[in-house]
Amino acid sequence: MKIVLAGCFIGLIALFLSLEAVVGIRFVIDREECFSYNVQYGGDTVHVSFVVIKSDSAWHYNQDGVDLVVKGASGDQIHDFHDKTSEKFEFVAHHKGVYRFCFTNKSPYHETIDFDVHVGHFVYYDEHAKDEHFSPLMEQIGKLEEALYNIQFEQHWLEAQTERQAIVNEMMSKRAVHKAIVESAALVGVSILQVYLLRRLFNRKTGLARV
DSSP, X not given: OHHHHHHHHHHHHHHHHHGGGEEEEXXXXXXXXXXXXXXXXXXXXXXXXXXXXXXXXXXXOOOXXXXXXXXXXXXXXXXEEEEESEEEEEEEEOSOXXXXXXXXXXXXXXXXXXXXXXXXXXXXXXXXTTOTTTHHHHHHHHHHHHHHHHHHHHHHHHHHHHHXXXXXXXXXXXXXXXXXXXXXXXHHHHHHHHHHHHHHHHHHHHHHHHO
16 A cells, blocks of 8 residues: 555656646747757657747737648658647657658738647656556546646646737727727828818908909
């Protein structure tokens, strides 16, 4: 019993330490940016998400998105996305090695992208999988690990989506205010022009009447 509890304690420590495998970055892209991730074990599932947060232009809101090409350890193309403002997907890394993620921005503006990758692998479970005392326990810990990964991954993606929506709403509000100001200025200008033309027409009629 003590051995099982000790194994549980060690397994939980390994579980929380393994959460460092979640990698999230935010970067500004001009034309093209590539990132590499080293998958250490074949057969692991790689979870990926990205969100185009904002553009450098305060008045620009780009719906075109960016392109993403994912290549495997052997250089083969795994995924190819076009014109995406956000995406979340996963794939099985059949071979260990370096996987590349290349973004392409076709917009004339710099774009800020939130990019997240995580690969969950429970090494301690592999080492003790054949032990009948540890196998059921490690299986449960492995499921807990997977659940924690998924929660953390989903939370990061939702936070990025929320931030993007907040920026979009702010841009739309600024546009509405800007449009209202322009329309008001145009209306005032037209009114002044009408008054000027009416006065000029009236003065001409007055002059003709005197003659």
